[in-house]
Amino acid sequence: MVTEALILSGLLFTIGAAGVLIRRNAIVMFMCIELMLNAVNLSFIAISRQVGVSAQLFVIFVMTVAAAEAAVGLAIIISIFRHYSSVDVRNFRLLRW
Amino acid sequence: MVGPPVVPALVALAQEAAQSAEAAHQAAYVPFLPSWMILLPFLGFLFNGAVGFFAPQQRKLVSVVGPGVLGLAALIAVVNLVMLAGVHDAEAVIRSYFVWIDIGQLRIDAALQLDQLSILMAVVVTVVSFIIHVYSIGYMGADPGYARYFSYLNLFVFFMLVLVLAANFPIMFIGWEGVGLCSYLLIGFWFTQGEKAEAGQKAFVVNRIGDFGFLMAMFALYAYLGTLDFHTVFEMAPRAFEYGGAAVTLITLFLFLGCTGKSAQIPLYVWLPDAMDGPTPVSALIHAATMVTAGVYLVARSGVLFALAPISMNVVAVIGAVTALFAGTIAVMQFDIKRVIAYSTISQLGYMFLAVGVGAFTAGIFHLGTHAFFKALLFMASGAVIHAMHHALEHAGEPAGEDMTQDMRNMGGLRSHLPTTFKTAWVAALALAGVFPFAGFFSKDEIIWSAGAAGQTVLWAIGIATALLTAGYITRWLVMVFHGENRMGREVRGYLHEAPLVMTGALVVLAIGSVVTGWVNIPEALPLLPEFTWLHGFLHPSFEAAEHILVEHLGEPAHAAPVGGGEGVWAIISTVAALAVIVIVFNALRAKKYRPAAEAVEPSGPAGLLYHKYYVDEVYETLILRPFRGICRFSWRVIDQVVIDGVAVNGTAYATRFFGWIVSRLQTGQVGTYALIVVLGVLVFLGFVTL
Numbered sequence: 001m002v003t004e005a006l007i008l009s010g011l012l013f014t015i016g017a018a019g020v021l022i023r024r025n026a027i028v029m030f031m032c033i034e035l036m037l038n039a040v041n042l043s044f045i046a047i048s049r050q051v052g053v054s055a056q057l058f059v060i061f062v063m064t065v066a067a068a069e070a071a072v073g074l075a076i077i078i079s080i081f082r083h084y085s086s087v088d089v090r091n092f093r094l095l096r097w
Numbered sequence: 098m099v100g101p102p103v104v105p106a107l108v109a110l111a112q113e114a115a116q117s118a119e120a121a122h123q124a125a126y127v128p129f130l131p132s133w134m135i136l137l138p139f140l141g142f143l144f145n146g147a148v149g150f151f152a153p154q155q156r157k158l159v160s161v162v163g164p165g166v167l168g169l170a171a172l173i174a175v176v177n178l179v180m181l182a183g184v185h186d187a188e189a190v191i192r193s194y195f196v197w198i199d200i201g202q203l204r205i206d207a208a209l210q211l212d213q214l215s216i217l218m219a220v221v222v223t224v225v226s227f228i229i230h231v232y233s234i235g236y237m238g239a240d241p242g243y244a245r246y247f248s249y250l251n252l253f254v255f256f257m258l259v260l261v262l263a264a265n266f267p268i269m270f271i272g273w274e275g276v277g278l279c280s281y282l283l284i285g286f287w288f289t290q291g292e293k294a295e296a297g298q299k300a301f302v303v304n305r306i307g308d309f310g311f312l313m314a315m316f317a318l319y320a321y322l323g324t325l326d327f328h329t330v331f332e333m334a335p336r337a338f339e340y341g342g343a344a345v346t347l348i349t350l351f352l353f354l355g356c357t358g359k360s361a362q363i364p365l366y367v368w369l370p371d372a373m374d375g376p377t378p379v380s381a382l383i384h385a386a387t388m389v390t391a392g393v394y395l396v397a398r399s400g401v402l403f404a405l406a407p408i409s410m411n412v413v414a415v416i417g418a419v420t421a422l423f424a425g426t427i428a429v430m431q432f433d434i435k436r437v438i439a440y441s442t443i444s445q446l447g448y449m450f451l452a453v454g455v456g457a458f459t460a461g462i463f464h465l466g467t468h469a470f471f472k473a474l475l476f477m478a479s480g481a482v483i484h485a486m487h488h489a490l491e492h493a494g495e496p497a498g499e500d501m502t503q504d505m506r507n508m509g510g511l512r513s514h515l516p517t518t519f520k521t522a523w524v525a526a527l528a529l530a531g532v533f534p535f536a537g538f539f540s541k542d543e544i545i546w547s548a549g550a551a552g553q554t555v556l557w558a559i560g561i562a563t564a565l566l567t568a569g570y571i572t573r574w575l576v577m578v579f580h581g582e583n584r585m586g587r588e589v590r591g592y593l594h595e596a597p598l599v600m601t602g603a604l605v606v607l608a609i610g611s612v613v614t615g616w617v618n619i620p621e622a623l624p625l626l627p628e629f630t631w632l633h634g635f636l637h638p639s640f641e642a643a644e645h646i647l648v649e650h651l652g653e654p655a656h657a658a659p660v661g662g663g664e665g666v667w668a669i670i671s672t673v674a675a676l677a678v679i680v681i682v683f684n685a686l687r688a689k690k691y692r693p694a695a696e697a698v699e700p701s702g703p704a705g706l707l708y709h710k711y712y713v714d715e716v717y718e719t720l721i722l723r724p725f726r727g728i729c730r731f732s733w734r735v736i737d738q739v740v741i742d743g744v745a746v747n748g749t750a751y752a753t754r755f756f757g758w759i760v761s762r763l764q765t766g767q768v769g770t771y772a773l774i775v776v777l778g779v780l781v782f783l784g785f786v787t788l
Binding site (some may be wrong): 006018029090092093095096 | 184764765766768772773774
């Protein structure tokens with residue numbers, strides 16, 4: 001049972017990582033990051049079968065951080081959209097040499 | 098000359114001198130106020146320097162103090178000489194004042210050595226200096242830098258006395274460097290004129306080459322003997338060094354390199370003619386009478402070392418003789434009134450080195466003393482002429498640059514305008530030419546005789562040839578300046594006048610000196626004259642050790658010239674020959690019409706070679722200075738600008754910037770790239786962990 005859950009978690013994580021790398025829409029990339037976070041949560045839950053309840057504790061932490069991240073991230077995306085009228089990350093290249 | 102406040106001091110000095118003289122009669126020689134002899138000129142320097150800074154218009158004060166301190170110093174020196182002469186074979190007295198350097202084995206005292214040689218030199222230096230100081234009151238009277246001039250002159254005498262009275266090599270070196278400094282300051286006294294400042298620099302730089310030799314000799318002496326005190330060194334040397342060994346030869350050759358710089362011998366003589374850019378009394382004092390003879394003094398002082406090194410002795414004698422002839426020929430074709438005498442000085446210094454080089458130390462010092470008087474007189478006579486020319490041209494409203502006032506082609510017939518100068522110049526010229534009974538006759542004759550007696554046939558012949566040459570060029574000088582027709586315009590001629598009394602007075606005193614100084618040593622061989630070898634007897638203790646070594650290894654000097662004939666015969670031959678040359682040259686040139694410098698054509702052919710001083714300056718320029726400048730330019734343009742500035746300093750900056758630029762390309766601003774790098778980084782990290 002644990003193995004299947006971990007494989008599913010790995011798949012979800014890979015999909016999320018691939019999405020972050022491939023997609024250009026900031027909202028979609030953001031959602032992919034959430035997907036990666038939740039894939040990790042899933043693997044924690046599965047591993048708690050073997051290591052005990054402390055693994056589940058981490059899930060609570062991750063969800064808290066994810067909520068905070070969602071608030072900050074979405075706020076940034078909104079303000080970028082207001083400025084550029086777009087959320088395509090290829091347009092955002094001011095922070096470079 | 099000496100003002101009222103100085104009189105009580107004089108009286109006190111005289112009283113003390115009398116007491117000391119009494120003491121000396123009973124016991125050995127007790128030096129009389131030796132430190133004051135040195136301190137007085139130094140106080141004069143401080144005082145005049147302060148006046149120059151704070152009250153440059155106080156000329157009277159300077160005129161009293163400047164020569165006054167020298168008068169007192171000369172008095173002390175003469176008193177010491179008299180006291181020393183009263184004691185038979187007095188031992189050298191060493192007065193140590195304080196420890197100057199004390200490091201490990203090296204201990205150097207600030208000490209004075211008072212013996213026959215140093216006191217005699219001190220007398221020559223202070224007496225001639227005093228006369229020239231007095232003369233300067235007239236010559237420099239109108240100069241805005243009057244106080245500064247006298248402070249330099251006082252400082253010079255101070256250093257010169259340190260040089261001659263020092264009891265060890267390092268203290269002597271202080272004086273040696275100090276007189277070089279003052280020479281530089283005084284050659285470039287009118288430093289606002291570019292070429293004069295450059296002449297001062299040339300003198301300084303050329304002297305540095307010689308100073309290098311002096312330093313090397315000192316290092317080597319210390320390495321071998323562990324001491325630098327004259328007394329100890331000369332006592333140890335005969336035992337410590339092998340006769341003719343490499344060590345002592347090297348040391349003496351280095352010492353002699355120092356001498357060629359300071360005393361203007363081949364190859365380092367080139368600075369002396371240019372040194373004539375300084376005021377004329379300076380030329381008389383520093384570049385004729387005193388400083389340039391320091392080399393001769395050094396060789397005489399280190400006589401023991403030189404006597405142990407026959408090769409060095411030969412080098413000294415040959416360089417001296419060749420320089421004498423070489424500079425003498427250049428003097429024949431010069432037109433600048435001072436340059437003729439400058440080359441004559443180089444030539445006469447050559448004679449002195451010839452003398453000390455064949456072991457005739459007394460003869461060398463003798464010629465040094467007589468030369469100091471008659472050569473200073475020649476320079477000061479030139480000074481009086483230049484003074485007159487300058488004033489006449491200025492009054493007539495014509496340009497009065499040095500090319501006008503010092504070119505003998507513009508002169509002629511000055512005998513009626515400057516009668517005193519004319520007469521004294523003749524005295525000096527006859528002394529220089531070695532005509533009986535003037536001073537040069539006795540001293541020069543002894544040198545030539547000594548060269549012959551030492552078996553140096555070629556050097557002896559060169560000596561005689563140079564003596565005739567000397568008579569020739571100095572007669573030409575006299576004729577061009579004083580005889581014949583005046584070549585100035587009539588208007589200028591009217592303004593020509595004799596120099597003021599302080600100047601002519603000094604000339605007369607020196608003229609007397611140019612006659613009597615020769616009579617302190619009359620060789621036995623001269624017919625009709627009583628034998629009076631006072632100088633030989635007096636200097637005997639100073640040169641005894643060196644002469645002993647020479648006799649031991651080379652045998653007694655001969656009693657006949659290389660081609661036969663005794664000393665008396667050759668003395669008569671040479672004075673008659675010199676007189677004959679004077680008469681011939683006088684008659685040949687008196688009728689000759691010289692054109693004024695402005696219209697004159699440059700001499701060509703052999704005369705041109707002499708006129709251009711054998712192109713030695715040009716040869717040095719091509720062979721030494723130009724390659725040297727090439728090296729300097731290479732160091733500047735290539736090593737400094739390209740290698741150090743370009744590659745090392747700026748190169749580091751460029752490289753840093755370049756690598757920074759490469760790394761900065763990673764920062765694209767694209768979120769996708771960053772994400773890719775993070776993922777790749779994690780994968781690589783995981784790969785490492787799992788493997």
